[in-house]
Amino acid sequence: MREPKRKTLKRKGTGGRAAHDVGGLAFGRIDREEHDLALWEKRTDAMLRLLVTPGKRAFTVDGLRRVIEDYGQQEYDRTTYYEKWIRAVRNLVVEQEIVTRSEVEARMEEIGARYAKAGRRAPKGKIPW
Protein backbone atom coordinates (compact mmCIF):
# COMPACT_ATOMS: atom_id res chain seq x y z
CA MET A 1 0.00 0.00 0.00
CA ARG A 2 1.26 3.46 -0.89
CA GLU A 3 1.22 6.02 1.87
CA PRO A 4 -1.08 8.90 1.02
CA LYS A 5 0.63 12.23 0.48
CA ARG A 6 0.52 14.77 3.27
CA LYS A 7 -0.62 18.13 1.94
CA THR A 8 -2.64 21.20 2.85
CA LEU A 9 -4.85 22.89 0.30
CA LYS A 10 -5.27 26.50 1.36
CA ARG A 11 -8.37 28.69 1.40
CA LYS A 12 -7.87 31.79 -0.73
CA GLY A 13 -7.43 35.12 0.98
CA THR A 14 -7.41 33.78 4.55
CA GLY A 15 -3.71 33.96 5.33
CA GLY A 16 -2.93 30.27 5.44
CA ARG A 17 -6.06 28.42 6.60
CA ALA A 18 -6.67 24.99 5.14
CA ALA A 19 -9.61 25.01 2.70
CA HIS A 20 -11.96 23.19 5.08
CA ASP A 21 -10.96 25.04 8.25
CA VAL A 22 -13.60 27.76 8.08
CA GLY A 23 -14.51 28.28 11.76
CA GLY A 24 -15.15 31.97 12.37
CA LEU A 25 -15.36 33.01 8.72
CA ALA A 26 -18.49 34.79 7.51
CA PHE A 27 -20.77 32.34 5.67
CA GLY A 28 -24.11 33.96 6.37
CA ARG A 29 -26.92 32.46 8.39
CA ILE A 30 -27.00 28.73 9.11
CA ASP A 31 -30.03 26.88 7.78
CA ARG A 32 -31.24 25.10 10.92
CA GLU A 33 -34.23 23.31 9.37
CA GLU A 34 -34.14 19.52 9.66
CA HIS A 35 -33.93 17.85 6.24
CA ASP A 36 -35.06 14.38 5.25
CA LEU A 37 -32.17 12.19 4.16
CA ALA A 38 -32.24 10.46 0.78
CA LEU A 39 -31.84 6.68 0.74
CA TRP A 40 -28.33 6.97 -0.74
CA GLU A 41 -27.34 9.28 2.11
CA LYS A 42 -28.49 6.75 4.72
CA ARG A 43 -26.62 4.02 2.87
CA THR A 44 -23.51 6.17 2.77
CA ASP A 45 -23.72 6.67 6.52
CA ALA A 46 -24.19 2.93 7.10
CA MET A 47 -21.27 2.00 4.81
CA LEU A 48 -18.89 4.39 6.53
CA ARG A 49 -19.84 3.11 9.96
CA LEU A 50 -19.37 -0.51 8.92
CA LEU A 51 -16.01 0.17 7.26
CA VAL A 52 -14.52 1.90 10.31
CA THR A 53 -15.94 -0.57 12.85
CA PRO A 54 -13.26 -2.22 15.05
CA GLY A 55 -13.72 -5.62 13.38
CA LYS A 56 -13.18 -4.17 9.89
CA ARG A 57 -10.95 -1.13 10.29
CA ALA A 58 -10.78 -0.63 6.53
CA PHE A 59 -9.71 2.91 7.41
CA THR A 60 -10.37 5.47 10.15
CA VAL A 61 -12.71 8.43 10.44
CA ASP A 62 -9.50 10.49 10.53
CA GLY A 63 -8.68 9.08 7.09
CA LEU A 64 -12.14 10.09 5.87
CA ARG A 65 -11.56 13.62 7.17
CA ARG A 66 -8.15 13.79 5.49
CA VAL A 67 -9.53 12.80 2.07
CA ILE A 68 -12.35 15.34 2.40
CA GLU A 69 -9.94 18.07 3.47
CA ASP A 70 -7.86 17.35 0.37
CA TYR A 71 -10.72 18.12 -2.06
CA GLY A 72 -9.72 21.76 -2.18
CA GLN A 73 -11.80 24.87 -1.61
CA GLN A 74 -13.99 24.75 -4.72
CA GLU A 75 -15.14 21.15 -4.25
CA TYR A 76 -15.37 21.52 -0.50
CA ASP A 77 -17.75 24.47 -0.77
CA ARG A 78 -19.79 23.05 -3.65
CA THR A 79 -20.60 19.61 -2.27
CA THR A 80 -23.05 18.54 0.44
CA TYR A 81 -22.23 16.61 3.60
CA TYR A 82 -22.86 13.09 2.24
CA GLU A 83 -21.49 13.94 -1.19
CA LYS A 84 -18.22 14.58 0.63
CA TRP A 85 -18.53 11.25 2.47
CA ILE A 86 -19.39 9.01 -0.49
CA ARG A 87 -16.52 10.31 -2.60
CA ALA A 88 -14.14 9.78 0.31
CA VAL A 89 -15.44 6.26 1.04
CA ARG A 90 -14.99 5.32 -2.61
CA ASN A 91 -11.47 6.77 -2.74
CA LEU A 92 -10.45 5.13 0.54
CA VAL A 93 -11.53 1.61 -0.41
CA VAL A 94 -9.43 2.03 -3.56
CA GLU A 95 -6.53 3.58 -1.64
CA GLN A 96 -6.65 0.61 0.77
CA GLU A 97 -6.73 -1.81 -2.18
CA ILE A 98 -10.05 -3.35 -1.15
CA VAL A 99 -11.34 -2.79 -4.68
CA THR A 100 -9.60 -1.31 -7.70
CA ARG A 101 -10.50 1.92 -9.43
CA SER A 102 -11.34 0.03 -12.63
CA GLU A 103 -13.66 -2.30 -10.70
CA VAL A 104 -15.54 0.72 -9.33
CA GLU A 105 -15.75 2.32 -12.77
CA ALA A 106 -16.90 -0.90 -14.45
CA ARG A 107 -19.61 -1.33 -11.82
CA MET A 108 -20.81 2.25 -12.26
CA GLU A 109 -21.08 1.68 -16.02
CA GLU A 110 -22.97 -1.55 -15.47
CA ILE A 111 -25.46 0.19 -13.18
CA GLY A 112 -25.78 3.10 -15.61
CA ALA A 113 -26.61 0.68 -18.43
CA ARG A 114 -29.15 -1.13 -16.26
CA TYR A 115 -30.81 2.18 -15.40
CA ALA A 116 -30.93 3.21 -19.08
CA LYS A 117 -32.49 -0.11 -20.06
CA ALA A 118 -35.17 0.24 -17.40
CA GLY A 119 -35.85 3.80 -18.54
CA ARG A 120 -34.67 5.19 -15.20
CA ARG A 121 -32.88 8.47 -15.08
CA ALA A 122 -29.31 8.16 -13.88
CA PRO A 123 -27.38 11.19 -12.62
CA LYS A 124 -25.22 12.63 -15.39
CA GLY A 125 -22.01 13.96 -13.88
CA LYS A 126 -19.27 11.75 -12.53
CA ILE A 127 -17.79 12.22 -9.09
CA PRO A 128 -14.16 13.27 -9.58
CA TRP A 129 -11.52 10.99 -8.08
Added chain:
Amino acid sequence: MKARARPGRNARGAARFAPGDAVRVAGRDALGHCRTPWYLRGKIGIIASVHGSFRDPESLAYHKPGLPAHVLYKVRFKQSAIWGAYKGPDSDQLEADIFEHWLELLDRANRE
Protein backbone atom coordinates in the same frame (compact mmCIF):
# COMPACT_ATOMS: atom_id res chain seq x y z
CA MET B 1 -19.52 11.22 14.81
CA LYS B 2 -18.56 10.84 18.41
CA ALA B 3 -16.59 7.64 18.93
CA ARG B 4 -13.42 8.26 16.98
CA ALA B 5 -10.07 7.90 18.71
CA ARG B 6 -9.71 4.99 21.07
CA PRO B 7 -7.34 5.26 24.01
CA GLY B 8 -3.89 4.31 22.82
CA ARG B 9 -2.21 1.19 24.09
CA ASN B 10 1.14 2.92 24.44
CA ALA B 11 -0.15 5.94 26.26
CA ARG B 12 2.73 8.08 27.42
CA GLY B 13 3.10 8.71 31.14
CA ALA B 14 1.33 11.42 33.03
CA ALA B 15 -0.30 14.45 31.48
CA ARG B 16 2.03 17.47 31.40
CA PHE B 17 -0.75 19.91 32.24
CA ALA B 18 -3.38 19.94 34.97
CA PRO B 19 -6.76 21.65 35.31
CA GLY B 20 -6.30 25.37 35.90
CA ASP B 21 -2.99 25.65 34.02
CA ALA B 22 -2.84 28.49 31.51
CA VAL B 23 -1.75 27.29 28.07
CA ARG B 24 -1.21 28.73 24.64
CA VAL B 25 -2.18 26.86 21.48
CA ALA B 26 0.74 26.65 19.06
CA GLY B 27 0.54 29.23 16.31
CA ARG B 28 2.15 26.97 13.74
CA ASP B 29 0.85 25.69 10.41
CA ALA B 30 0.07 22.00 10.00
CA LEU B 31 0.90 19.97 6.93
CA GLY B 32 -2.05 17.68 6.28
CA HIS B 33 -4.79 16.55 8.64
CA CYS B 34 -4.91 17.92 12.16
CA ARG B 35 -7.67 18.54 14.71
CA THR B 36 -6.58 21.97 15.97
CA PRO B 37 -8.82 24.59 14.40
CA TRP B 38 -7.25 27.64 12.81
CA TYR B 39 -9.26 30.08 14.91
CA LEU B 40 -7.61 28.76 18.11
CA ARG B 41 -4.00 28.84 16.91
CA GLY B 42 -1.93 31.12 19.12
CA LYS B 43 -4.83 31.67 21.54
CA ILE B 44 -4.57 31.45 25.33
CA GLY B 45 -6.86 29.24 27.39
CA ILE B 46 -7.13 27.31 30.64
CA ILE B 47 -6.98 23.51 31.00
CA ALA B 48 -10.51 22.49 32.00
CA SER B 49 -9.93 18.72 32.21
CA VAL B 50 -7.76 15.85 31.00
CA HIS B 51 -9.57 13.43 28.68
CA GLY B 52 -6.83 10.78 28.64
CA SER B 53 -4.48 9.44 25.95
CA PHE B 54 -5.65 8.88 22.41
CA ARG B 55 -4.06 7.72 19.21
CA ASP B 56 -2.84 10.62 17.09
CA PRO B 57 -5.31 11.57 14.32
CA GLU B 58 -2.47 13.30 12.43
CA SER B 59 -1.00 9.87 11.77
CA LEU B 60 -4.22 7.76 11.85
CA ALA B 61 -5.47 9.81 8.90
CA TYR B 62 -2.66 8.34 6.78
CA HIS B 63 -3.28 4.66 7.69
CA LYS B 64 -0.59 4.69 10.36
CA PRO B 65 -1.10 3.34 13.90
CA GLY B 66 -1.34 6.77 15.57
CA LEU B 67 1.32 5.94 18.15
CA PRO B 68 2.64 7.21 20.44
CA ALA B 69 -0.72 8.31 21.76
CA HIS B 70 -1.05 11.91 22.92
CA VAL B 71 -2.83 13.32 25.93
CA LEU B 72 -6.02 15.16 24.97
CA TYR B 73 -7.30 18.07 27.04
CA LYS B 74 -10.47 20.06 27.24
CA VAL B 75 -9.28 23.66 27.02
CA ARG B 76 -11.50 26.59 27.95
CA PHE B 77 -11.15 29.92 26.17
CA LYS B 78 -12.80 33.26 26.68
CA GLN B 79 -14.79 34.09 23.57
CA SER B 80 -13.42 37.62 23.76
CA ALA B 81 -9.89 36.19 23.57
CA ILE B 82 -10.67 34.36 20.33
CA TRP B 83 -12.61 36.79 18.20
CA GLY B 84 -11.25 40.24 17.53
CA ALA B 85 -14.60 41.98 17.82
CA TYR B 86 -16.68 39.73 20.06
CA LYS B 87 -19.89 41.51 21.07
CA GLY B 88 -21.29 39.00 23.58
CA PRO B 89 -20.87 39.12 27.37
CA ASP B 90 -17.31 38.93 28.67
CA SER B 91 -18.23 35.78 30.60
CA ASP B 92 -18.91 33.79 27.37
CA GLN B 93 -16.59 30.83 26.95
CA LEU B 94 -15.71 28.19 24.39
CA GLU B 95 -14.35 24.71 25.09
CA ALA B 96 -12.31 22.69 22.62
CA ASP B 97 -10.43 19.39 22.71
CA ILE B 98 -6.73 20.00 22.02
CA PHE B 99 -3.86 17.50 21.99
CA GLU B 100 -0.84 18.06 24.20
CA HIS B 101 1.61 18.52 21.34
CA TRP B 102 -0.36 21.61 20.31
CA LEU B 103 -0.11 23.25 23.74
CA GLU B 104 2.61 25.15 25.58
CA LEU B 105 2.54 26.02 29.25
CA LEU B 106 2.13 29.70 30.13
CA ASP B 107 1.38 29.56 33.83
CA ARG B 108 0.96 26.76 36.35
CA ALA B 109 -2.19 26.85 38.43
CA ASN B 110 -1.58 27.31 42.13
CA ARG B 111 -1.86 23.95 43.82
CA GLU B 112 -1.94 23.50 47.55
